[in-house]
Amino acid sequence: QQQVKQSPQSLIVQKGGISIINCAYENTAFDYFPWYQQFPGKGPALLIAIRPDVSEKKEGRFTISFNKSAKQFSLHIMDSQPGDSATYFCAASFYNTDKLIFGTGTRLQVFP
Amino acid sequence: DTAVSQTPKYLVTQMGNDKSIKCEQNLGHDTMYWYKQDSKKFLKIMFSYNNKELIINETVPNRFSPKSPDKAHLNLHINSLELGDSAVYFCASSQGSLAGRPNEQYFGPGTRLTVT
Numbered sequence: 404q405q406q407v408k409q410s411p412q413s414l415i416v417q418k419g420g421i422s423i424i425n426c427a428y429e430n431t432a433f434d435y436f437p438w439y440q441q442f443p444g445k446g447p448a449l450l451i452a453i454r455p456d457v458s459e460k461k462e463g464r465f466t467i468s469f470n471k472s473a474k475q476f477s478l479h480i481m482d483s484q485p486g487d488s489a490t491y492f493c494a495a496s497f498y499n500t501d502k503l504i505f506g507t508g509t510r511l512q513v514f515p
Numbered sequence: 516d517t518a519v520s521q522t523p524k525y526l527v528t529q530m531g532n533d534k535s536i537k538c539e540q541n542l543g544h545d546t547m548y549w550y551k552q553d554s555k556k557f558l559k560i561m562f563s564y565n566n567k568e569l570i571i572n573e574t575v576p577n578r579f580s581p582k583s584p585d586k587a588h589l590n591l592h593i594n595s596l597e598l599g600d601s602a603v604y605f606c607a608s609s610q611g612s613l614a615g616r617p618n619e620q621y622f623g624p625g626t627r628l629t630v631t
Contacts, residue, residue, distance in 0.1 A: 435617055446519070446605050446622030447558070454617075490556055496618050501546050501609065502571055503618060505558040 405430060407495050409506030416513050422480040424509045426493035431474065433495040437503070438467065438478050441490045450491075451478070483513045518542050519623035521606050527629045528596055536591045536626045538606030546570070547589035548607040548620065549581060558605075564589055593628075601630045 408427045416422045437452035453460045453467040460467045466479040480487055493506040519540045528534050540547060549561040563571035564583045578594040589606060606623040
């Protein structure tokens with residue numbers, strides 16, 4: 404009930420392509436869904452987040468799509484760049500608690 | 516200015532030793548966390564403190580003891596280190612969901628602990 408399943412484990416995309424990472428959750432009480440980006444040797448950094456009252460949120464080249472009925476959400480990176488190469492984590496939490504449940508991570512490699 | 520800082524960045528020690536990792540945040544946040552990231556990159560919360568009070572205490576061996584001297588600092592002390600404790604430990608902070616805000620957590624650079 405507290406799990407967040409993330410796929411794929413790794414992703415290779417050419418420069419300019421679209422990267423798509425998917426997550427699914429079980430607990431319908433989750434109401435905050437952030438994505439974190441982690442570069443090698445660094446800590447995770449908040450990239451973009453969404454709440455279930457909207458189906459999509461866009462910030463620059465990064466978009467979260469949210470499907471409440473399917474209990475799924477995904478990160479789309481448009482015009483992927485080599486600088487986007489990193490590990491991406493989805494997460495979920497209850498809005499009024501401090502505990503984030505992280506997905507297992509997706510290693511994205513963008514080749515020029 | 517570093518928002519969330521940790522020391523040391525690398526820690527190599529032998530089994531059975533006791534070690535501490537320090538964390539400081541200058542964001543004015545009320546809540547701080549410790550996470551463990553294993554070799555497969557899986558991130559798992561260990562503890563959280565809100566204004567020096569323990570809020571989250573996950574299933575962690577009691578060899579791990581967090582201490583928060585004030586709301587800007589959260590240290591992690593580990594007794595009798597074991598091989599399985601080798602991991603990267605991240606400190607994080609947030610304004611805290613109790614403040615009615617989204618749980619935006621800011622992570623430190625991590626401490627890579629290697630137990631030999």
